[in-house]
Amino acid sequence: MKNDLTASVLECIQKIDNIREGIEDKRKTCQEKKHTYSIV
16 A cells, blocks of 8 residues: 555646746747747
């Protein structure tokens, strides 16, 4: 039972990490777009 709980918690943490990475990727692309606009 304890192992199941640990596994689900780790899965949860992994999902949160994936979401965070996704948000950071979006931010990076936004910054890159702004950067290209400022050059033009």
